[in-house]
Amino acid sequence: MxxxxxxxxxxxxxxxxxxxxxxxxxxxxxxxxxxxxxxxxxxxxxxxxxxxxxxxxxxxxxxxxxxxxxxxxxxxxxxxxxxxxxNGSMIEVQTYAMTFLHQNGLPxxxxxxxxxxxxxxxxxxxxxxxxxxxxxxxxxYLPGTTISKSPLSPQLLYETGKTAARMDLILQKMEHPHMGVLQRENFIWSLSCLTLLERYIHVLDGDPLQEVVNSVLHQYKTSVVPQWTSFRKCINHGDFNDLNILVQPDENDGYKISGILDFGDMNCGYYIHELAITIMYMMTEHPNPIEVGGPVLAGWESVLPLNKAEKDCLYLLVLSRFCQSLVLARYSVTLHPENAEYLMISSKRGIFIFRQLWELGKEQVEKVWFESAVQFDDRK
CATH class of the missing domain: 3.30.200.20 (Phosphorylase Kinase; domain 1)
Incomplete structure (x- = not known):
């Protein structure tokens, strides 16, 4: 954390x-x-x-x-x-990863x-x-405030996508005697383990949201899993969210990234997972969530262009991360019922964005993301 x-x-x-x-x-x-x-x-x-x-x-x-x-x-x-x-070996690898990124120019x-x-x-x-x-x-101690408190300009979103890609490329070069601990086969927050949510899906009984989550899980199994062999493997930070990125004002009246926090979810995964996670969390902080994908994608592809299979699965993987976040938040209510009202009020925006993404559909969302990514690159 x-x-x-x-x-x-x-x-x-x-x-x-x-x-x-x-x-x-x-x-x-x-x-x-x-x-x-x-x-x-x-x-x-x-x-x-x-x-x-x-x-x-x-x-x-x-x-x-x-x-x-x-x-x-x-x-x-x-x-x-x-x-x-x-689990000292896991903490040791996470701590080493932080130092390795720092040595390679990331904050x-x-x-x-x-x-x-x-x-x-x-x-x-x-x-x-x-x-x-x-x-x-x-x-x-790293300076700055969380990106959640900053205006998400297209330029800052671009830098966020670019930083996420650079981070995973650097981590892929890391060597450590305990690297095997990152093979977290039943890690609930890994996008490779999405089907583990099925054991928690009962928390949505009676909620129309359950049908959407089940549909995403089904499409994940039928459309994403068969393309795993075409995804490029890497080590994921796994939690590049709006509270784990620090920013500071820059000289152009904007913001620059000044810190990367929380390596507790590191795992062996795929590059496309990191991008999907990054887009999902940046959406939760933006007044027009659908517009987030383009600049983040442009930043990512400035470092690591996607292949055909990765492009085809991006939309579903962003939806999949929403599923993990919303189902496990609801599950936490069953463990901490004293916070139920507060937790449910605070997750309403996530549910709204998730539904909006689902209702717009793959074709329309991809059109917005991929076309705006190209336009963003043309402006740079």
Whole structure:
């Protein structure tokens, strides 16, 4: 999860339930509960730094703290929940990926090594549930605000698509002894695993939305899966959404991308998946959602032009990501009924966009996306 914490940012801070981490299904006692003196002690002991300011950052299943140090510098101390902390190899690969992107010119966080030279430390603490172990990392603090708070100009959407493609191309060159952990065969947020939604579809019983979701699932099986062999494989960030991209004002009265957050959904997938995910989340923030696809696509293809099969499946894969997001948001309501009214109000826009995409149909949406992508390139 990002420094701000994906679930609380998506639901609590920004009033949306369009992205719900699979950790909503985890037990509450796995979340760490460190206090500020304990955080100060960790920073001093593990990194030999003197905290000048510590403040809590929102998070759902981890604990995040902003830390400014007397020696100069701003950081995010990230304390993973005890369940995710058991998978040290996965966190190690994710942390390495961030550093690898940074070394190759993209604005990702990097982890500060501990005094023993490691990028993370497994710390044992009793947070009120008995003694448990939590992985601790000190990450660089990236400047900027989330793209969700910025006007999505065509140019910024273009840069977002371009950055997503560059990111996946760089990740494809990454080597690490534990790369095998990214083969996440039953990962609920992977677009390769869309049919896993069938076990949650009952949460839509009695809702007309269920019929649309079932239709998308059917078309995914009949139209997308047979074309997998033509998709180009890569490593996906897997969650290039509007809360995981930071931006800053640029010199042309626009915005530039200043940070890429949250590598928790990294998985072995396909380039076209990253593009579909990026388009879907940018749509949720735009006043005219259908117009988003063109500039994002133009940016993506400036780095990595799509092949015929990828182009043919883009529309359905964007719909598929909406299905994952909306069904799992609804499922989270069954786990947290106390938030039901709030969650449902905040997901209305996502449902509206999903229906609009479906009702316009593949041919009309593709016409808008692909024609505007060409026009955007012609203007550049």
């Amino acid at each position: 990002s420094a701000e914490g994906r679930f609380s940012a998506a639901v609590g801070c920004h009033g949306r339930a369009l992205h719900v981490h699979e950790a909503v299904m985890a037990e509450k006692h796995t979340k760490p509960n460190f206090n500020q003196p304990q955080v100060a002690e960790l920073v001093k002991r593990l990194f030999k730094l003197t905290p000048a300011e510590i403040r809590s950052l929102p998070s759902y299943d981890d604990q995040n703290f902003y830390v400014a140090v007397a020696e100069g510098g701003e950081y995010v101390l990230k304390i993973m929940n005890s369940e995710d902390s058991k 990702a966080q990097t982890a500060l090594p501990t005094t023993s030279g490691k990028l993370m430390s497994l710390e044992e603490m009793d947070c009120g549930y008995g003694s448990q172990k939590y992985l601790v990392r000190l990450l660089t």
